[in-house]
Amino acid sequence: MGAHLFDEGVALEWHGENLARGHTHPAWRNFIGPFGGLTAAQAMQAILTHPQRLGDPIALTVNFAAAVADGEFDVIAQPARTNRSTQHWTVSIKQGDEVMLIGTAMTAVRRDTWAMQEASMPQVPRPADVPPPTTDPRVEWVRRYDLRFIEGGFPGGWHGGDSGASLTRLWVRDNPPRPLDFASLTAMSDIFFPRIWLRRAQFVPLGTVTMTVYFHAREAQLAETGSGYLFAQTRGQGFGAGYFDHTAQVWNEAGTLLATTTQVYYFKE
Amino acid sequence: MGAHLFDEGVALEWHGENLARGHTHPAWRNFIGPFGGLTAAQAMQAILTHPQRLGDPIALTVNFAAAVADGEFDVIAQPARTNRSTQHWTVSIKQGDEVMLIGTAMTAVRRDTWAMQEASMPQVPRPADVPPPTTDPRVEWVRRYDLRFIEGGFPGGWHGGDSGASLTRLWVRDNPPRPLDFASLTAMSDIFFPRIWLRRAQFVPLGTVTMTVYFHAREAQLAETGSGYLFAQTRGQGFGAGYFDHTAQVWNEAGTLLATTTQVYYFKE
Numbered sequence: 054m055g056a057h058l059f060d061e062g063v064a065l066e067w068h069g070e071n072l073a074r075g076h077t078h079p080a081w082r083n084f085i086g087p088f089g090g091l092t093a094a095q096a097m098q099a100i101l102t103h104p105q106r107l108g109d110p111i112a113l114t115v116n117f118a119a120a121v122a123d124g125e126f127d128v129i130a131q132p133a134r135t136n137r138s139t140q141h142w143t144v145s146i147k148q149g150d151e152v153m154l155i156g157t158a159m160t161a162v163r164r165d166t167w168a169m170q171e172a173s174m175p176q177v178p179r180p181a182d183v184p185p186p187t188t189d190p191r192v193e194w195v196r197r198y199d200l201r202f203i204e205g206g207f208p209g210g211w212h213g214g215d216s217g218a219s220l221t222r223l224w225v226r227d228n229p230p231r232p233l234d235f236a237s238l239t240a241m242s243d244i245f246f247p248r249i250w251l252r253r254a255q256f257v258p259l260g261t262v263t264m265t266v267y268f269h270a271r272e273a274q275l276a277e278t279g280s281g282y283l284f285a286q287t288r289g290q291g292f293g294a295g296y297f298d299h300t301a302q303v304w305n306e307a308g309t310l311l312a313t314t315t316q317v318y319y320f321k322e
Numbered sequence: 323m324g325a326h327l328f329d330e331g332v333a334l335e336w337h338g339e340n341l342a343r344g345h346t347h348p349a350w351r352n353f354i355g356p357f358g359g360l361t362a363a364q365a366m367q368a369i370l371t372h373p374q375r376l377g378d379p380i381a382l383t384v385n386f387a388a389a390v391a392d393g394e395f396d397v398i399a400q401p402a403r404t405n406r407s408t409q410h411w412t413v414s415i416k417q418g419d420e421v422m423l424i425g426t427a428m429t430a431v432r433r434d435t436w437a438m439q440e441a442s443m444p445q446v447p448r449p450a451d452v453p454p455p456t457t458d459p460r461v462e463w464v465r466r467y468d469l470r471f472i473e474g475g476f477p478g479g480w481h482g483g484d485s486g487a488s489l490t491r492l493w494v495r496d497n498p499p500r501p502l503d504f505a506s507l508t509a510m511s512d513i514f515f516p517r518i519w520l521r522r523a524q525f526v527p528l529g530t531v532t533m534t535v536y537f538h539a540r541e542a543q544l545a546e547t548g549s550g551y552l553f554a555q556t557r558g559q560g561f562g563a564g565y566f567d568h569t570a571q572v573w574n575e576a577g578t579l580l581a582t583t584t585q586v587y588y589f590k591e
Contacts, residue, residue, distance in 0.1 A: 172560060
């Protein structure tokens with residue numbers, strides 16, 4: 054049995070103190086370049102495997118400056134400041150002299166404190182009771198996930214009618230299943246198809262320009278989640294003048310909040 | 323009449339291609355260091371006044387690595403990649419060799435497209451019908467704002483009871499009034515007091531570690547807003563293991579969405 058395709062996708066080789074090298078993988082192709090969630094996960098993976106890393110991920114922001122071209126790329130991950138229990142990171146992905154991604158991250162040694170989950174997972178059918186989509190995905194990377202849409206599924210056609218809302222709720226896990234880690238949680242935080250396609254039921258060219266992920270899970274919650282499904286929910290806030298955003302939450306099957314995330318997309322027309 | 327204290331607060335002098343210098347201002351003092359919203363606005367101001375800037379702000383993420391000490395600081399703002407209509411920026415604030423803030427931003431030349439505001443402003447009393455707080459602020463920077471709390475105001479005491487939710491809704495504008503620009507919108511995106519203080523009605527030491535602002539306003543919406551009030555709303559999502567987040571939206575008096583924003587705070591206990 055070979056490695057899981059997610060592990061192949063985020064595989065990096067270290068070539069310097071802050072320099073790792075990866076390569077694009079045909080299993081993760083999107084319309085143009087790779088699935089952005091995988092690119093974000095590669096940036097996270099460089100931090101996770103950096104010998105100077107202190108603690109677990111708290112936050113990651115990545116700006117997609119250009120589509121990664123097929124082939125090799127460099128990930129430069131550098132601690133910008135290390136405090137007693139927190140660490141701030143800059144990260145970038147380059148191909149030659151071209152900057153494809155810039156970002157920042159924060160990691161920290163966590164300790165037990167008061168805890169409270171204000172964003173509750175809604176009451177929804179269990180994953181086993183929700184059928185997978187029957188249509189073939191248009192891009193390769195979608196085959197890497199087991200998706201069970203509960204609400205706001207991919208538009209059945211481009212009829213151009215206003216759907217009235219851009220809420221999507223779904224179960225998702227790696228296909229085949231794989232124990233959750235911070236890199237795969239980063240990738241799954243980008244699982245949502247663009248809100249504008251749902252809202253307008255009209256195809257418009259677009260792409261994510263920035264994504265932020267806040268990690269609520271510690272190692273213990275990742276272990277509890279294992280290779281189970283995640284429940285993910287997203288909704289757009291404002292669309293106009295070429296850009297729109299969404300906010301999203303990701304829970305595990307037990308209803309524990311694992312991550313909250315936001316994005317901005319560019320769109321045409 | 324002197325300059326407005328916000329203009330004094332974000333004033334920068336350029337000393338190199340990507341290097342501007344500012345200084346802290348007693349009018350903007352917080353418990354430790356300056357109001358983080360002003361520090362974020364200083365980072366934004368460096369990008370706004372950079373001679374190579376292309377277009378309007380779309381997104382800004384700043385990580386607060388350490389509290390800015392009283393005195394001078396350097397802001398280093400650098401275009402990392404400039405495309406035809408978009409530009410990706412790295413920004414940092416340093417005092418000597420010490421990194422106090424790292425961040426990224428994106429600016430873009432916007433054009434008219436389909437537009438839709440999904441996050442609607444709730445029905446609330448007008449600013450003139452909401453009295454200002456009667457208690458004196460504990461920190462200086464709060465005096466720089468005219469605040470009208472509608473819901474979830476600052477706890478009247480630290481009685482330690484669970485408030486059941488961490489929703490705050492308020493009107494806010496500069497005090498004295500000042501026409502809105504992207505720098506002051508950045509600062510007001512950080513107007514919220516910490517959600518954990520509301521939720522627990524208990525004082526705990528804390529600080530913002532990262533903030534992201536998405537700009538929905540263009541120059542035209544800033545001009546329409548003028549020196550009117552903004553309506554701001556926020557709510558926490560997850561609290562635990564030393565960190566919590568919030569999401570927030572900011573509208574103008576006419577109900578136009580100007581910005582959406584998220585933060586993570588560190589807290590003790």
